[in-house]
Structure formats: C-alpha cells, structure tokens
Amino acid sequence: MEVRTSTIDGVLVFVPTPHRDDRGFFTRTFDVAIGAAHGVDLGPEAQDSQSRSRLGTIRGMHGRRGRGEAKLVRVAHGAVQDVLVDARPGSPTFGTVATFRLDDADHHHLYVPPGLLHGFQALTDTADVCYRIDRPHAPGEDLAVAHDDPDLAISWPVPVTAISERDRTAGTWRDLVATLEGDRPLS
Known part of the structure; x- marks a missing residue:
C-alpha cells in the first residue's frame, strides 16, 4: 500500500494494490502497521459508519469542536468528489481547500486529521x-459551513440534487473563522 501526502498538512491518501482476477478483486482497505508508520492512530474508540447517496447529493461541510475528529474515508461503491478544508488555526495550510476523487475503481482513501471540514458530492447514481x-x-460538538460559501468557492462537479436542511442552512466560513480566532474550538 502506497501512502501519499496532499496539499493540506497532515492529509494522507492511501493507495491500495487491488489483486484482480476473473472473480473480481481483493484489496486491503487499511493496515494498522502502515497507518502507524505514517502517524495514523484512530484509537480504541473508533467507529465505522457508511452512507449511501444518490447522484448530485452533497453531504458537508462538517467538522467538530474540541479536539476535532480524525477519520479514514473511502468509497465502497460508486464515486464521489471528496472535499477538505483546513480549519486548524495556526496550520500552514489554514483555509486551504483540497478535492479528491474517491471511487470503487482505484480504491484510494483519505486520512483526514482532526480540525478539518469534510464533505463530498456523489458522482454516480449511488x-x-x-x-x-x-x-x-x-452532536453538541458538530460544526457546519455552507457547501456554497463564497469565501471557500468550492467547485462541485455536478448540479446539486439533494442536501439536508442542516447543510442548506449551515453557517459561513467567515463566521467559523471568527469563532476559531475567539476560542480555538478545533485542534
């Protein structure tokens, strides 16, 4: 498994090596030893979750107050444009937006360190x-910034077909930055 860095400090792209044959494929989706060698430790409280979205759905941009939240993200079926925003005060890449295509063909997945906003848009039917x-x-630690915030200027590749009410009414990047400067809720 190859590990690549990205334009946001601390974000890693894990590139597995699928073994393909006439039955399909087999791939390792994560290896604790490889993760540990690159500083990734999701700890004993780790939880696994899965979402299913239809074409054009946007989920995000989400983060957490306090010590933030680290996550490993991958696509089991279909394709998404995954978007990260560095919301860590003092980070050399603070405010940087980075996009990644994650899909079920390449099997790349992202390590997202604490303190980043995360969201994605479904690029396939499911x-x-x-x-x-x-x-x-x-839930009391949840943060959200509007997916269409003009200061972030995220370019979503397909028309938006669905978005939650919470995400539709999310706050602005400027408001979040003012909060971060006031009490530094993300680490």
Missing part, C-alpha cells in the same frame, strides 16, 4: 462512503 472515525459522535 455512492456508498465508508468512514472510520476516531471517537463516538457527539
């Missing part, structure tokens, strides 16, 4: 996204 998160969900 897209199943799997997450391994380093700690249980705590």
Whole structure:
C-alpha cells in the first residue's frame, strides 16, 4: 500500500494494490502497521459508519469542536468528489481547500486529521462512503459551513440534487473563522 501526502498538512491518501482476477478483486482497505508508520492512530474508540447517496447529493461541510475528529474515508461503491478544508488555526495550510476523487475503481482513501471540514458530492447514481472515525459522535460538538460559501468557492462537479436542511442552512466560513480566532474550538 502506497501512502501519499496532499496539499493540506497532515492529509494522507492511501493507495491500495487491488489483486484482480476473473472473480473480481481483493484489496486491503487499511493496515494498522502502515497507518502507524505514517502517524495514523484512530484509537480504541473508533467507529465505522457508511452512507449511501444518490447522484448530485452533497453531504458537508462538517467538522467538530474540541479536539476535532480524525477519520479514514473511502468509497465502497460508486464515486464521489471528496472535499477538505483546513480549519486548524495556526496550520500552514489554514483555509486551504483540497478535492479528491474517491471511487470503487482505484480504491484510494483519505486520512483526514482532526480540525478539518469534510464533505463530498456523489458522482454516480449511488455512492456508498465508508468512514472510520476516531471517537463516538457527539452532536453538541458538530460544526457546519455552507457547501456554497463564497469565501471557500468550492467547485462541485455536478448540479446539486439533494442536501439536508442542516447543510442548506449551515453557517459561513467567515463566521467559523471568527469563532476559531475567539476560542480555538478545533485542534
């Protein structure tokens, strides 16, 4: 398994090596030893989750207050445009937006360190996204920034077909930055 860095400090792209034959394929989706060698430790409270989205659906941009949330993200079926925004005050890549195509053909997956906003858009009729998160969900720590915030200027590749009410009414990047400067809720 190859591990690549990205334009956002601490974000890693894991590139598995699928073994293909006439039956299909087999691939390792994560290896604790390889992750540990690159500083990835999702800890004993890790939770696995999966979402299914239809073409054009946007989920995001989400983050967490407090110590943030580390996650490993991959696509089990279909394809998505995955988007990360560095919301860590003091980070050399603070405010940077990075996009990645994740799909069930290349099997790439992302390690997202704590303190980043995360979202994605489904690019296929259905897209199943799997997450391994380093700690249980705590709704009181949730953060959200609008997917169409003009300061972030995220370019979504297909028309938006569905978005939750929570995401539709999410706050602005400027408001989040003001909060971060005031009490530094993300680490």
